[in-house]
Amino acid sequence: MIYSENRYPLFRIMLDSPSGEVNRRQEPKVAHMAKVAFIGLGIMGFPMAGHLVKKGGHEVTVYNRTSAKAQQWAEKFGGRTAPTPKAAAEGQDFVMCCVGNDNDLRAVTIGPDGAFSGIKKGATFVDHTTASAEVARELDAEAKKRGFNFVDAPVSGGQAGAENGVLTVMCGGDGAAYAGAEPIISAYARMCKLLGPAGSGQLTKMVNQICIAGLVQGLSEGIHFAKKSGLDVHAVIDTISKGAAQSWQMENRYKTMNEGKYDFGFAVEWMRKDLSICIAEARRNGATLPVTALVDQFYAEVEKLGGKRWDTSSLLARLEK
Numbered sequence: 001m002i003y004s005e006n007r008y009p010l011f012r013i014m015l016d017s018p019s020g021e022v023n024r025r026q027e028p029k030v031a032h033m034a035k036v037a038f039i040g041l042g043i044m045g046f047p048m049a050g051h052l053v054k055k056g057g058h059e060v061t062v063y064n065r066t067s068a069k070a071q072q073w074a075e076k077f078g079g080r081t082a083p084t085p086k087a088a089a090e091g092q093d094f095v096m097c098c099v100g101n102d103n104d105l106r107a108v109t110i111g112p113d114g115a116f117s118g119i120k121k122g123a124t125f126v127d128h129t130t131a132s133a134e135v136a137r138e139l140d141a142e143a144k145k146r147g148f149n150f151v152d153a154p155v156s157g158g159q160a161g162a163e164n165g166v167l168t169v170m171c172g173g174d175g176a177a178y179a180g181a182e183p184i185i186s187a188y189a190r191m192c193k194l195l196g197p198a199g200s201g202q203l204t205k206m207v208n209q210i211c212i213a214g215l216v217q218g219l220s221e222g223i224h225f226a227k228k229s230g231l232d233v234h235a236v237i238d239t240i241s242k243g244a245a246q247s248w249q250m251e252n253r254y255k256t257m258n259e260g261k262y263d264f265g266f267a268v269e270w271m272r273k274d275l276s277i278c279i280a281e282a283r284r285n286g287a288t289l290p291v292t293a294l295v296d297q298f299y300a301e302v303e304k305l306g307g308k309r310w311d312t313s314s315l316l317a318r319l320e321k
């Protein structure tokens with residue numbers, strides 16, 4: 001845990017560092033309860049918003065496009081619901097958001113009844129959507145024009161990370177805006193860091209996805225090769241996971257990959273959305289991403305096999321078809 005409740009229900013002890021990284025070894029400071037809105041109660045947003053109530057002790061108002069889900073959330077966690085992003089944002093200190101892609105994000109911010117038309121001056125909008133750096137910079141500029149703060153803050157750690165409140169959060173924005181938002185984000189983060197100006201959180205998430213793409217393909221080829229060689233896959237992974245080939249994907253995905261189970265986890269269509277953002281950004285910044293581009297095509301083949309909603313570890317399925 002990165003904080004613990006003290007004797008006063010409206011306050012909690014925060015441990016943070018001047019570098020903008022949540023860090024348990026620093027001297028504690030007290031963070032006040034805040035008025036917070038959360039927009040987008042999907043697989044990730046639903047439990048994240050819950051942690052703002054349960055761990056953060058904040059006063060939370062939620063908005064979800066499908067209103068039944070917002071109702072379900074309010075019944076479970078006891079917060080309030082709002083009929084539009086604008087209504088949810090009105091009067092809040094912080095507005096958190098986690099929707100699908102760039103277009104969804106534009107819809108709930110600058111679209112009709114969007115949060116940007118309701119948010120008060122001096123408040124902070126924190127976006128957890130995995131989106132482009134371009135849209136983050138565009139919304140940051142819009143926020144500055146209107147007198148409030150914007151922090152891009154995509155996450156890693158999946159559904160389990162969101163449910164257990166142990167996400168890694170990669171942030172971009174101004175130092176003061178980040179410093180204000182970090183204690184709120186800490187309700188569902190194990191690691192939270194400011195990486196640079198607006199868009200830097202999204203750029204860091206791209207690095208994360210580039211690293212995962214090649215790694216999962218390597219793991220798929222390794223398991224495929226082990227099977228073709230007649231080796232015991234469990235014994236092989238048990239051995240090599242203690243050596244230099246170890247990875248989160250190896251430890252958490254090899255069993256289901258070996259069994260051909262993919263109906264869970266981080267969907268291939270979301271990964272393709274993320275990889276297309278990476279490839280578009282590389283065209284702009286001049287980076288060369290040959291393996292990332294190839295793995296994206298492999299995922300296109302997985303989609304043709306019916307795997308649009310399969311977990312990203314399903315790269316093995318195309319080797320075994």
Ligand SMILES: NC(=O)c1ccc[n+]([C@@H]2O[C@H](COP(=O)([O-])OP(=O)(O)OC[C@H]3O[C@@H](n4cnc5c(N)ncnc54)[C@H](OP(=O)(O)O)[C@@H]3O)[C@@H](O)[C@H]2O)c1
Nearest residue numbers: 040041042043044065066099100104107129130158159266
């Ligand atoms: N799932 C993961 O493991 C994971 C891990 C890391 C990062 N992410 C990223 O986190 C983001 C959310 O992922 P998720 O898995 O939570 O997705 P999800 O379950 O599909 O939820 C998406 C949420 O966004 C809302 N939404 C989408 N388009 C909208 C629009 N135009 N207007 C208003 N609301 C809209 C949806 O509302 P409705 O309920 O009405 O559809 C839903 O609440 C994505 O950017 C994803 O890449 C996901």
